[in-house]
Amino acid sequence: MGLIVQKFGGTSVKDAERIFNVARIVTETYSAGNNVVVVVSAQGDTTDDLIAKANEINPNASKREMDVLLSTGEQISISLLAMAIEKLGFPVVSLTGWQAGFVTNSTYGNARIRRIESERLHVELDKRNIVIVAGFQGLNRYDDITTLGRGGSDTSAVALAAELHADLCQIYTDVDGVYTADPRIVKNAVKLDEISFDEMLELATLGAQVLHNRSVEMAKKYNVNLEVLSSLERKPGTKVKEAVKMEKMLIKGVACDDDVARIAVMGVPDKPGIAFKVFSLLAKEKVNVDIILQSIGRDGTKDISFTVPLSQKETALTVLNENKEAINSHSIEYDDNVAKISIVGAGMQSNSGVAAKMFEALYEAGINIRMISTSEIKISVLIDKEKAEKALIVVHDAFDFNA
Ligand code: ADP
Ligand code: ASP
Ligand code: MG
Numbered sequence: 001m002g003l004i005v006q007k008f009g010g011t012s013v014k015d016a017e018r019i020f021n022v023a024r025i026v027t028e029t030y031s032a033g034n035n036v037v038v039v040v041s042a043q044g045d046t047t048d049d050l051i052a053k054a055n056e057i058n059p060n061a062s063k064r065e066m067d068v069l070l071s072t073g074e075q076i077s078i079s080l081l082a083m084a085i086e087k088l089g090f091p092v093v094s095l096t097g098w099q100a101g102f103v104t105n106s107t108y109g110n111a112r113i114r115r116i117e118s119e120r121l122h123v124e125l126d127k128r129n130i131v132i133v134a135g136f137q138g139l140n141r142y143d144d145i146t147t148l149g150r151g152g153s154d155t156s157a158v159a160l161a162a163e164l165h166a167d168l169c170q171i172y173t174d175v176d177g178v179y180t181a182d183p184r185i186v187k188n189a190v191k192l193d194e195i196s197f198d199e200m201l202e203l204a205t206l207g208a209q210v211l212h213n214r215s216v217e218m219a220k221k222y223n224v225n226l227e228v229l230s231s232l233e234r235k236p237g238t239k240v241k242e243a244v245k246m247e248k249m250l251i252k253g254v255a256c257d258d259d260v261a262r263i264a265v266m267g268v269p270d271k272p273g274i275a276f277k278v279f280s281l282l283a284k285e286k287v288n289v290d291i292i293l294q295s296i297g298r299d300g301t302k303d304i305s306f307t308v309p310l311s312q313k314e315t316a317l318t319v320l321n322e323n324k325e326a327i328n329s330h331s332i333e334y335d336d337n338v339a340k341i342s343i344v345g346a347g348m349q350s351n352s353g354v355a356a357k358m359f360e361a362l363y364e365a366g367i368n369i370r371m372i373s374t375s376e377i378k379i380s381v382l383i384d385k386e387k388a389e390k391a392l393i394v395v396h397d398a399f400d401f402n403a
Helices: 016-031 046-057 063-087 119-126 153-163 197-205 213-221 274-284 310-322 346-350 354-364 385-398
Strands: 003-008 035-040 092-095 102-104 113-116 130-134 137-139 145-147 168-173 194-196 226-230 238-241 253-257 260-269 292-294 301-309 331-335 338-344 371-375 378-384
Touching (some): 003 016, 016 035, 016 063, 016 130, 035 119, 063 092, 063 130, 113 153, 130 153, 197 213, 197 238, 197 253, 197 338, 253 385, 260 338, 274 310, 301 310, 338 354, 354 385, 378 385
Parallel strands (some): 003 035, 102 137
Antiparallel strands (some): 102 113, 253 338, 260 301, 371 378
16 A cells, blocks of 8 residues: 655635545545545635735735735635545545644745654544645744745645655646646647656746745655646646656756846945845845846946845845945845746756857847856846746747757
8 A cells, every 4th residue: 555645736626626526536546545645725816815815904914914814725625625525435634734743934924844743644544534734834833823935835745745755746736747838828838757856946946836946855855756747637747856867858948937026236346345245134134146247347336236036125125225335335226027037957067059049049039138147957047027928938949849
């Protein structure tokens, strides 16, 4: 007998029909002799709707209270799915994140899982119950509810698979696997049979929301047998694993992230220590800085610009403006009409000309590159937000994914 963790996202449980569809997948897996732990997200747009409701009352609500509110979405899903499974005549129990033993740190709204205290889970599995767990939530050491960040139910599922040494962790969603680009935008995107943890981690971090990036990080760390597949069509999905077969593909995928803002610290002295000051101020506020560009010094001054997630723009601007004198900047500017387009692939390490190909595609489409950053397995460019979809399509077209 095996143990399988199955996770179903919001669209997969959006109404009664979809919930029964999930109940059938789960009970078939159970009837085949497996123990099954199921993780579910909030139904459809519930999380967005809850955020809108909060904004009506208090747009500056504390993150603690936001987590109390947002965690309710997943609790609706677990009970409804358990009721559907009861109706099909199977033994089932639903558990909130804290009943399932999820202990997190205290970063409300973006908490990290510290451990899972799995006694209750084992008790229920020993009784041969199907266990339904609310994704995206846990409890911190003050016994307060926390959530794991948008898309975090994937991470709940992988964490459970790691803790319980599951044979397989299946992420069921509304597409039938991981593609070379978002298949809703790039119509000729190609489905991948498999992708390495490292490449998937880059794609997820750079905007491909099909998997929460921390779920991939955790799957790599604990070597979880991970698969992304469709809840609506019964066919093989994409395997995410350590090593994948050799192939000719230079790059594995293209991703777009428009949850980004560019900040520029203008006219700082062109002397040692300034970048250190700027970025240590940001680090103290836990701002995640991505692409960094420093202008050539002229007349003894220079500009430093960088990108941050949109949600951290205000924090970054506040701390920089408060310290404007200390860093000798004459102004702090920002632009949130930007998007980041990235190509990812381990194959680019050993091949020249990949960057040129990407830049040529953008040039031919008349899209200006505002910033560039590279690593061994990715190249990212910052462009105007309104050109993002076009850029995704032309960059994808520039590469041959059928190799
Ligand atoms: P769920 O609610 O099941 O968690 P998400 O909406 O979080 O689903 O993720 C699935 C979506 O990710 C797809 O509908 C697709 O539009 C988007 N997506 C973005 N990039 C990719 C990619 N490279 N491959 C597959 N899907 C992608
Ligand atoms: N419901 C949460 C969200 O919408 C978590 C998830 O779907 O994974 O972000
Ligand atoms: Mg998701």
